Each structure stands twice: as structure tokens, then as C-alpha cells.
Amino acid sequence: METAADMPSRWRIATPGIDPTRVRLEHLHAVVSGWFDTDGTHRAPAKPYTISPPTSDAAGCGFEITLLDDTLTNRLLTRAAPGVRLRLGAQHTRLTTGAEQLATTTWTHLAGSDSGANAWCLRFVTPTTFRRGNAFTPWPAPNPVLGSLRAAWRRFAPPDLPEIVLDLSTDPVWVTDIDGANEILRINNLTISGFVGRIRYTCDNPEIRATVDRLIRLAPYAGIGAHTTRGLGQVHPEPTWRQPSRP
Known part of the structure; x- marks a missing residue:
């Protein structure tokens, strides 16, 4: 039986009105680390998440997050929920949609399948x-x-x-x-x-x-x-x- 922590996943956060060319990587890291780096984990040598720089697409502007531990999913869905305000450097936005899951797998699948x-x-x-x-x-x-x-x-x-x-x-x-x-x-x-x-x-x-x-x-x-x-x-x-x- 799969548990929540057995499901690595990738998500996209839409950030309406944000100009990605004005967002520094430090701005994005400050936001996301505030979501996940709690209970003394800020200085951990490795983190169970990654961040992609913000980009523009047909749907607007946004960035991606991957999670290696799905116990972080509820925190992501809460911190990146509709109506939440984000500050990225000098720019501010209010999220109109929640985090969108783009892909998921399981550790069991990664360990067991062989192409x-x-x-x-x-x-x-x-x-x-x-x-x-x-x-x-x-x-x-x-x-x-x-x-x-x-x-x-x-x-x-x-x-x-x-x-x-x-x-x-x-x-x-x-x-x-x-x-x-x-x-x-x-x-x-x-x-x-x-x-x-x-x-x-x-x-x-x-x-x-x-x-x-x-x-x-x-x-x-x-x-x-x-x-x-x-x-x-x-x-x-x-x-x-x-x-x-x-x-």
C-alpha cells in the first residue's frame, strides 16, 4: 500500500501580474523556503523540494515546485491557495488559483520499473x-x-x-x-x-x-x-x- 510520502510530485503556481524578468532567484527562494523550511530545517544539507524560476506561458506567469515527500503537499495547497498574497521582490500578487499538479509518481514505481x-x-x-x-x-x-x-x-x-x-x-x-x-x-x-x-x-x-x-x-x-x-x-x-x- 502506498503512503503519502511515497509520491514525488511536480506542481505549478500561477502568479498573475508578475513580470518574471524582475524576479530574482533569491526572491522566489524566500517565499518557498518560508512555506517548507520549518522546525529547524532551514539549514538542512538537503531539502525535499526544488524550485524552477518563474516563466511566462499562455496561462500567464508562474513557477514550478517539485516535492520528494508528499507530506508537504497539504502545506503547499494551504500556502499557495486562492486568495493568498505573495511578494516577489518589489512585486506583489494575489493568487487566483491554487497549485496545479503537473505530474506524480511513486517511489515504488521508481524502484521497480526498468525501461x-x-x-x-x-x-x-x-x-x-x-x-x-x-x-x-x-x-x-x-x-x-x-x-x-x-x-x-x-x-x-x-x-x-x-x-x-x-x-x-x-x-x-x-x-x-x-x-x-x-x-x-x-x-x-x-x-x-x-x-x-x-x-x-x-x-x-x-x-x-x-x-x-x-x-x-x-x-x-x-x-x-x-x-x-x-x-x-x-x-x-x-x-x-x-x-x-x-x-
């Missing part, structure tokens, strides 16, 4: 960066990508699921195709370089491939790398592709 793939394409929708001491690197090499997802799985998956075992010391996964670039941004007075674009990863070890497949499916809900609660590291799996060969 049989040995290659995966990830689109890095927002800049993705990885800490190296006091510095950052934009290169989404297989080990830091899978290490980030493995850490999220181990921290937030229900304890009754089998443990994720993946030895990255042997470099079992490698990059076969790249289509992207680095993007420079400022967060909390830090200059950060992040990767945006697509990368194709491959693994031909059948004992490892299924584990990698599970972690890749977790990526849209967990995010990858540093500052995922400030809009970075948002990824979408896509059909695999190869760069066209030059004539």
Missing part, C-alpha cells in the same frame, strides 16, 4: 552546477550527476525500499554526446557557472544499467547539483539522440 535502456538523454533546463569546495563547476560529468541523484534517493526514499547501490569509482557511465553551453549567474553575491543543454550518457554494464535507469527517472523530481531550491539543476529526461556526423 531496459543503456543510454539516457538529460536536458538541463536551468543552469546546473556542482560544488567543488568553495567553487563551482558547470560540467555535468556522470559521477557528480549520478552522485547527486544517489544522495537524494538515499535521503528521501522510504526506508522499506531496497537501498540504491552504485559504485561510481570505476566510472561505469560516460558521456557520448553534448549539446549545450555554460551560463553565468549571480546568487547571493556568488558568481556561479552552470550548464544548460542536453547530454547523452551511456552504460553497457548490465549489473549497473538498471540502477542508473532508476536514478535518471528520479531526476525530474529531485533536481541535480547545487542550489536546486533556488531554481538551478532542473532537468527533463528526453529520448536519446546522437550528434549528426560531419560530412
Whole structure:
């Protein structure tokens, strides 16, 4: 039987009248952390949610939130209910609709299903960066990508699921195709370089491939790398592709 905490999910919050170009990532983080970071969790090393920067679409302006622990859902529905006022920097809005669920899955599904793939394409929708001491690197090499997802799985998956075992010391996964670039941004007075674009990863070890497949499916809900609660590291799996060969 699935429990509430077994259901990672993705949501969109519509923010009418907000100009997304005037919203800094710190503004959005201040709002959402106020919803979820309670009971001393503000300084926790990892959070069970991620944030996407605000964007405009046919329905107006809004931003997305993913939850790795569905016990946060009621809090989200309360804090982002119709009529609630939000402040994003110098801009103010009153929500006219509640949080809209865009997608959901279960930890049991993530742990149990296997697509049989040995290659995966990830689109890095927002800049993705990885800490190296006091510095950052934009290169989404297989080990830091899978290490980030493995850490999220181990921290937030229900304890009754089998443990994720993946030895990255042997470099079992490698990059076969790249289509992207680095993007420079400022967060909390830090200059950060992040990767945006697509990368194709491959693994031909059948004992490892299924584990990698599970972690890749977790990526849209967990995010990858540093500052995922400030809009970075948002990824979408896509059909695999190869760069066209030059004539």
C-alpha cells in the first residue's frame, strides 16, 4: 500500500501580474523556503523540494515546485491557495488559483520499473552546477550527476525500499554526446557557472544499467547539483539522440 510520502510530485503556481524578468532567484527562494523550511530545517544539507524560476506561458506567469515527500503537499495547497498574497521582490500578487499538479509518481514505481535502456538523454533546463569546495563547476560529468541523484534517493526514499547501490569509482557511465553551453549567474553575491543543454550518457554494464535507469527517472523530481531550491539543476529526461556526423 502506498503512503503519502511515497509520491514525488511536480506542481505549478500561477502568479498573475508578475513580470518574471524582475524576479530574482533569491526572491522566489524566500517565499518557498518560508512555506517548507520549518522546525529547524532551514539549514538542512538537503531539502525535499526544488524550485524552477518563474516563466511566462499562455496561462500567464508562474513557477514550478517539485516535492520528494508528499507530506508537504497539504502545506503547499494551504500556502499557495486562492486568495493568498505573495511578494516577489518589489512585486506583489494575489493568487487566483491554487497549485496545479503537473505530474506524480511513486517511489515504488521508481524502484521497480526498468525501461531496459543503456543510454539516457538529460536536458538541463536551468543552469546546473556542482560544488567543488568553495567553487563551482558547470560540467555535468556522470559521477557528480549520478552522485547527486544517489544522495537524494538515499535521503528521501522510504526506508522499506531496497537501498540504491552504485559504485561510481570505476566510472561505469560516460558521456557520448553534448549539446549545450555554460551560463553565468549571480546568487547571493556568488558568481556561479552552470550548464544548460542536453547530454547523452551511456552504460553497457548490465549489473549497473538498471540502477542508473532508476536514478535518471528520479531526476525530474529531485533536481541535480547545487542550489536546486533556488531554481538551478532542473532537468527533463528526453529520448536519446546522437550528434549528426560531419560530412
